[in-house]
Amino acid sequence: MKLSDFDFHLPEALIATRPARPRSSARLLVAEGAETGAPLADAQVFELTRWLGAGDRLVINDTKVIPARLFGARHRTGEAGATSSQIEVTLLSPTATGGWSALVKPLRKIRDGEEIVFEAGLVATLLSRADGQAELRFNLEGEAFEAALNEAGAMPLPPYIAAKRAADAQDKTDYQTVFARQTGAVAAPTASLHFDDILLEALKEAGVAFTFVTLHVGAGTFLPVKVDDVTTHKMHAEWGEVTEQAAAEIAATKAAGGRVIPVGTTALRLLESAARGGAIKPWEGETDIFIYPGFEFQVADGLMTNFHLPKSTLMMLVSALMGRERVMEIYKHAIDTGYRFFSYGDSSLLLPKARANR
Numbered sequence: 175m176k177l178s179d180f181d182f183h184l185p186e187a188l189i190a191t192r193p194a195r196p197r198s199s200a201r202l203l204v205a206e207g208a209e210t211g212a213p214l215a216d217a218q219v220f221e222l223t224r225w226l227g228a229g230d231r232l233v234i235n236d237t238k239v240i241p242a243r244l245f246g247a248r249h250r251t252g253e254a255g256a257t258s259s260q261i262e263v264t265l266l267s268p269t270a271t272g273g274w275s276a277l278v279k280p281l282r283k284i285r286d287g288e289e290i291v292f293e294a295g296l297v298a299t300l301l302s303r304a305d306g307q308a309e310l311r312f313n314l315e316g317e318a319f320e321a322a323l324n325e326a327g328a329m330p331l332p333p334y335i336a337a338k339r340a341a342d343a344q345d346k347t348d349y350q351t352v353f354a355r356q357t358g359a360v361a362a363p364t365a366s367l368h369f370d371d372i373l374l375e376a377l378k379e380a381g382v383a384f385t386f387v388t389l390h391v392g393a394g395t396f397l398p399v400k401v402d403d404v405t406t407h408k409m410h411a412e413w414g415e416v417t418e419q420a421a422a423e424i425a426a427t428k429a430a431g432g433r434v435i436p437v438g439t440t441a442l443r444l445l446e447s448a449a450r451g452g453a454i455k456p457w458e459g460e461t462d463i464f465i466y467p468g469f470e471f472q473v474a475d476g477l478m479t480n481f482h483l484p485k486s487t488l489m490m491l492v493s494a495l496m497g498r499e500r501v502m503e504i505y506k507h508a509i510d511t512g513y514r515f516f517s518y519g520d521s522s523l524l525l526p527k528a529r530a531n532r
Contacts, residue, residue, distance in 0.1 A: 175404050175467065179498060180489040182505055190514035191338050193348050198373040200520045201513055207526040208500040214507050219368040219521055220376070228381030229432035231424065232478070235363040235441045236386040238354035240265065241327030241346060246292035248284045259283040261290045263298065264330055265360060266307065266393050267413075273301060273311040281308060294325035320357065330360050332517050333396055334483075348518070358390035358413070364517040365438035365479045385423045389414035389444040389461075399485055404466055409487065411460040416448040418456040424473065425454050433475040439488050445473040466490040467498055476525040481508055481515040496524050
């Protein structure tokens, strides 16, 4: 299984830099498994109830993105007098000792033990560095830290958006889901960005059930695959939790013959991590599960997801669910008909063994 098997040409004009407004007006490409013989269907997200209804359960990642990109300064007094250097920090994940793992640019401009001063009274001390990353400790904790971060920080937009424009105040709303509850992600579970209150009410009226799980999406989600034999790729680890209540709800739906459909690859990876023994169970910890063709799904009966980067682990995941050839058909159709790609782009509903349209 080669990396080139998951490559395709994407016109740059199809990379979305802003989301659809309203959220649920984004386009939706619905694809059933190739063996069903069903044609691809072009719709909009607010039409989800054409395919989802009573007996179906959407599983949603309720992680909350922090404004993890900070711009500050290192001040120093020496033989040359008082000097300053501008420092950019991107928070990656909290450490077990209460600090933060972070990317610091330029790291060579700051010494261990020195401080970086940001706006809103936020100050970080550089504790150590290793493998190009730094460990920082902030002067604030808890709600005070979160409030200062919200004031001083910017949303950590994905590289393919950040290369086109800088993050702005609108992104603090656009790059956050309506489900966001558990603080800790540095990237959004973007499939959920399409939901708004009107769509949620319509789904509830149609009998669709909801379950919330938490996976704190890390910056590693954007790391490229660098090996030609994809089976040798090492996935990054992310912290997640499936509560006892969530596991019970999902198990009940499966027992009743209903469909469990994760919203986003993050929710899917978490569910399959919690069901490695064959059935969904409460689970908490770090997962580095890597899903590629040949994987046997224990929980997911489908997936709602955005359109992914060529040669990415997420292309491999959707290929595991739908089959590589079917996914290439789906993506060719999406490109030919102008679907918008990546985090702020359009959505797809993948149903490998779908029931008939409602």
